[in-house]
Amino acid sequence: MRFGFSTAGESHGPGEVTLVHGVPAGLGLLAEDVDRDLARRQQGYGRGGRQKIEKDKVEFLGGVRHGYTLGSPVAMLVRNRDYANWEHRMSPAPVEDPPDPITLPRPGHADLAGMQKYAFDDLRNVLERSSARETTARVAAGGVAKKLLSDFGVEIHSAVYRIGTVAYPKERAVVDAARADESEVRCPDPEVSERMKEEIDAARYARDALGGEFVVVAHGCPPGLGSYVDWRDKVDARLAAAILSINAMKGVEFGMGFGLAAKRSSEVQDEILAENGHLARASNRLGGIEGGMTNGEPVVVSAAMKPISTIAKQLRTVDISTGEETKAFKERADSCAVPAAAVIGESMVAVVLAEAFLEKFGADNMTDIRAAHDSYARRLAEAGVAAR
Numbered sequence: 196m197r198f199g200f201s202t203a204g205e206s207h208g209p210g211e212v213t214l215v216h217g218v219p220a221g222l223g224l225l226a227e228d229v230d231r232d233l234a235r236r237q238q239g240y241g242r243g244g245r246q247k248i249e250k251d252k253v254e255f256l257g258g259v260r261h262g263y264t265l266g267s268p269v270a271m272l273v274r275n276r277d278y279a280n281w282e283h284r285m286s287p288a289p290v291e292d293p294p295d296p297i298t299l300p301r302p303g304h305a306d307l308a309g310m311q312k313y314a315f316d317d318l319r320n321v322l323e324r325s326s327a328r329e330t331t332a333r334v335a336a337g338g339v340a341k342k343l344l345s346d347f348g349v350e351i352h353s354a355v356y357r358i359g360t361v362a363y364p365k366e367r368a369v370v371d372a373a374r375a376d377e378s379e380v381r382c383p384d385p386e387v388s389e390r391m392k393e394e395i396d397a398a399r400y401a402r403d404a405l406g407g408e409f410v411v412v413a414h415g416c417p418p419g420l421g422s423y424v425d426w427r428d429k430v431d432a433r434l435a436a437a438i439l440s441i442n443a444m445k446g447v448e449f450g451m452g453f454g455l456a457a458k459r460s461s462e463v464q465d466e467i468l469a470e471n472g473h474l475a476r477a478s479n480r481l482g483g484i485e486g487g488m489t490n491g492e493p494v495v496v497s498a499a500m501k502p503i504s505t506i507a508k509q510l511r512t513v514d515i516s517t518g519e520e521t522k523a524f525k526e527r528a529d530s531c532a533v534p535a536a537a538v539i540g541e542s543m544v545a546v547v548l549a550e551a552f553l554e555k556f557g558a559d560n561m562t563d564i565r566a567a568h569d570s571y572a573r574r575l576a577e578a579g580v581a582a583r
């Protein structure tokens with residue numbers, strides 16, 4: 196089965212579940228490989244009270260034995276500690292005194308269309324699954340994908356380069372992404388990080404919230420992941436879908452992104468140079484992808500996140516139970532989640548690249564995959580067309 200994953204779980208239910216299929220046998224995999232990114236996803240200046248309650252840790256329920264994958268689906272559980280406070284409201288079994296329905300949909304959240312689509316009169320039934328708490332389960336899948344990729348020298352980092360109106364040059368964020376963990380907002384520049392934090396404080400003080408932009412960089416991808424042959428195989432299209440599937444993402448770019456539309460060709464294409472028997476590029480303005488395939492340069496994907504929609508400055512809405520105009524439902528929320536979204540972005544990029552990697556090199560077991568990978572690298576080197 197092709198590498199990929201599904202998730203289950205509600206935000207305040209018992210836990211977040213991930214089922215990763217198509218994982219090759221023989222991949223070394225420890226809980227700490229997953230827990231590292233679960234912890235990073237919980238961090239970030241501007242998060243709400245929920246992160247003080249949760250301490251996300253993975254439990255493997257299937258697919259791993261004595262530290263190695265078995266080739267069977269990898270099943271993972273992250274328990275929601277907050278469930279202890281929600282057992283009555285989120286009980287899977289019927290309850291005698293159900294809570295009052297919530298009928299004031301928030302503009303910008305999934306509430307209204309979700310109630311219309313699934314015939315709910317209580318938007319809690321929508322909110323619980325549309326909440327970005329689900330991204331915990333995605334980051335668990337990303338942990339498996341990242342471990343596979345790192346065994347072949349592929350490393351993935353991210354950095355935040357805009358929060359609200361405070362921006363840092365994207366090109367510099369790309370170069371310094373490996374240092375972003377040092378910043379509470381995941382921006383590699385300490386001075387800009389402080390200004391971003393002030394921007395978040397100011398928005399929160401105004402009972403409002405913020406979005407921003409982040410970039411994910413994958414170093415060490417071999418050329419030829421993805422394909423130009425079929426539209427479904429193009430790796431940039433798959434990465435774009437994966438990024439846009441993250442809650443609140445409204446735009447995705449590769450390399451210099453939309454900025455290239457205003458340039459002349461000679462200012463955009465990455466010239467090919469011969470360098471000591473290798474090929475090199477004079478630049479990486481296209482973000483490491485040409486013709487729907489990786490080209491051996493770092494893959495550079497960035498995304499724009501819209502501001503959080505649950506705000507204390509409640510926006511106008513209509514009470515679905517009465518038809519009366521009123522103010523939107525409000526509960527505990529983040530005021531900025533761009534730093535967390537960047538970590539989720541890393542995970543989704545890792546999943547897509549791992550899938551494309553296993554398509555290219557086989558998927559049954561690590562020994563055969565390594566042999567195919569090394570043979571490909573040898574052929575490119577012998578032909579003098581290996582990337583730097």
Ligand SMILES: Cc1cc2nc3c(=O)[nH]c(=O)nc-3n(C[C@H](O)[C@H](O)[C@H](O)COP(=O)(O)O)c2cc1C
Nearest residue numbers: 304305325326327442443504505528529532535536
């Ligand atoms: C890490 C993360 C945390 C989020 N936290 C909140 C939040 O606390 N409150 C909220 O209203 N939306 C939050 N969102 C955004 C909503 O989940 C998202 O806007 C909603 O699911 C509707 O989907 P859409 O924005 O993609 O259309 C968060 C998103 C991410 C990625």
Ligand SMILES: C=C(O[C@@H]1CC(C(=O)O)=C[C@@H](OP(=O)(O)O)[C@H]1O)C(=O)O
Nearest residue numbers: 206243245325326327328442527528529
């Ligand atoms: C719980 C997480 O994110 C949540 C995403 C979210 C939303 O509406 O998307 C709403 C908030 O949850 P709560 O209502 O419990 O405060 C966020 O904190 C998480 O990322 O772990």
